[in-house]
Amino acid sequence: MGAGISAESGIPTFRGAGGLWRNFKPEDLATPEAFARDPKLVWEWYDWRRGLIAAAEPNAGHCALARSERAHPNFTLITQNVDDLHERAGSRNILKVHGDIWIQRCVVCGSERQERNTPLEEVPPRCGCGALERPGVVWFGEPLPPDIWAAAEHAAMEAEAFLLIGTSAVVYPAAGLAAAAKRAGAMILEINVADTPASSWVDYSLRGPAAEILPAILV
Numbered sequence: 771m772g773a774g775i776s777a778e779s780g781i782p783t784f785r786g787a788g789g790l791w792r793n794f795k796p797e798d799l800a801t802p803e804a805f806a807r808d809p810k811l812v813w814e815w816y817d818w819r820r821g822l823i824a825a826a827e828p829n830a831g832h833c834a835l836a837r838s839e840r841a842h843p844n845f846t847l848i849t850q851n852v853d854d855l856h857e858r859a860g861s862r863n864i865l866k867v868h869g870d871i872w873i874q875r876c877v878v879c880g881s882e883r884q885e886r887n888t889p890l891e892e893v894p895p896r897c898g899c900g901a902l903e904r905p906g907v908v909w910f911g912e913p914l915p916p917d918i919w920a921a922a923e924h925a926a927m928e929a930e931a932f933l934l935i936g937t938s939a940v941v942y943p944a945a946g947l948a949a950a951a952k953r954a955g956a957m958i959l960e961i962n963v964a965d966t967p968a969s970s971w972v973d974y975s976l977r978g979p980a981a982e983i984l985p986a987i988l989v
């Protein structure tokens with residue numbers, strides 16, 4: 771799953787129109803270097819995104835996936851999205867390989883907490899120990915959470931069918947999961963409004979919005 775599944779809930783994708791914030795590209799804000807240089811700027815961007823997410827509702831695509839999970843006991847939802855729209859739609863078996871935008875983690879003592887207030891009272895927010903907190907997301911150049919990634923790889927290897935939904939399929943290692951699933955024997959179905967690097971080798975590629983296609987094809 772990628773940002774495209776949340777596009778129809780009004781959350782801009784990273785590489786599409788509307789992904790820019792105050793003329794910054796996400797690639798220039800979602801990095802450890804950007805945070806070290808200007809934590810306030812980075813937090814202002816995350817606070818803006820939190821505001822969009824808090825005001826958004828799950829769409830018909832999120833809901834179709836949650837229904838599908840209830841119908842198929844081995845259903846695993848692997849997402850690069852850091853929003854909570856899948857949970858709010860009713861999905862439960864979710865692997866967030868790029869973290870969670872509502873988590874704040876201390877850069878010194880490592881303690882984590884969920885903070886759902888937006889706008890934040892203090893930017894950048896601070897831990898009880900006095901040090902800065904950072905968003906609990908994976909930035910460019912950082913490793914993925916090992917346990918969650920291992921579970922995602924395991925699910926991909928076991929899958930009979932793998933849906934590749936609303937992702938530009940260019941950010942690794944997440945983008946490699948579908949290829950690994952295919953090598954392990956899964957049928958790969960892509961759903962996207964546009965062609966991606968994966969379109970040429972997946973088994974089926976459907977063009978259109980996830981919120982329209984998913985309710986039509988999932989049981």
Ligand code: NAD
Binds near residue numbers: 775786850851
């Ligand atoms: P993306 O913005 O790169 O791609 C979105 C994809 O969705 C595109 O292929 C687009 O054609 C498609 N799409 C748009 N609307 C759609 C719709 N209605 N239905 C179906 N498809 C639609 O997003 P991505 O692939 O999720 O990006 C990869 C990852 O890069 C992100 O998930 C994120 O983890 C990471 N990233 C993170 C940050 C951060 O803040 N940590 C910033 C930038 C990128």
Ligand code: ZN
Binds near residue numbers: 880898899
């Ligand atoms: Zn601390």
